[in-house]
Amino acid sequence: MLKIINRHSSFRPALLISISSYTEILQTMDRHATSRPRTRQPRAPDSPDVKLSKSLSYILRHGPVKEKLPIQADGYMNVADLLHHPRLKGITFTDVRRVVDSNTKNRFKLEHRGADGQATVNIDEATGWWIRANQGHSFEVPDLELEPIINPESCPVVIHGTYTDVWNKAIKTQGLRKMKRNHIHLAAGLPGESGVISGIRTSSDVYIYVDMKKAIADGIEFYKSENGVILTEGKDGVLPPQYFWKVVNSTGDSLL
Template identity: 45%
Template sequence: MSRSERSRDVHLSKKLTFVLRHKAVELGFDIDSGGFINVDDLLAHPMFSHFTVGDIKRVVTSNDKQRFSLKEHPDSKKLQICANQGHSFQLPDLELVSITDPTQYPTVIHGTYLKNWDSIKLQGLSRMKRTHVHFAQGEPGENGVISGGLSFFLSKNGVILCPGDENGLIHPRYFKQVMQTHPRELLSCT
């Protein structure tokens, strides 16, 4: 794949992320309860009119973070696409698996910028305008995770999600440790 083709795919991926996670309703797309919209409808929109079904299929299959899913609508047989997680609007039928056994994922990791640490240390992790705080799966074999009554879910693409408490926050008391990656250094949680 040439550099210009990669650039085009990155551009399409960013547009898909923006629309499917945040703006599908606002832009007038018919979105089902699981977050799927018809690919034909998407391609008919001016934002996507210079892309093809092949472009979308390639971006979906080659995306290393598996941000999107494609399926055929069971009745109309039309190709549909959705974002696997990261929505800023509620989707009642988003295919999430409830995590009820903390030993399955004893450590979950949330990545952010160091500039956000002072606020996080005081208030906790916020889902902000999204419906969940996002985590990567931690290293297997670690023990001692406390849920504190918070619900955790696994998305189709393996991202751990938590809606937080009633205010959309995960309090710092639930942080096992905080690590700065560059330079690698343990940060104080207090």
């Protein structure tokens, strides 16, 4: 037996309870403590370069149609014109180049296209420089320089990363959809593996392995972008579940 002394009053007698009862009290207190709603930590504000990267992604992937911006058939936009966009007020070519060069997912590509075809010496000058997003467009880009994947053995592992709730709610029965983009995005491996820099979110907890041999044999076309992302339109914008040969969660459990 344990003696619990009431320290608020010296006139009240000590309370005697059993060890088992005392344990139950502690367990109840623990349950109440852990069941309290936790306050979500506020997300840290984006750095200036992250903000610029997001602005470039929007303008180059979606802006030309929504805001009637001039862009070439291969997805390139003149940097001097780009810097006039209200989202990029105060941004210089040096800022754009730094974000392009430091982007770990290689989302963008810069190319010099001066009148004489020669590379510029002054990298701080935007004139003659063009930029594009390597993939992720929501409008037609006919000359994006995508590499067709003809031989499935050239891409033995192709994965789409998603989340448990999305898998259970839709993908499991309906397949992968390109949504508002031109393609479904896939990766040639898991996040962090050699050569995998884009095409799959590191926060994914479900990994869908695509049966490339079966899909290509059925006429589904696949492409590889400049930064190694595997792209497909599927069939009418959908890659059906029949082309999933393996689906696992982050702990390796099979979901098929």
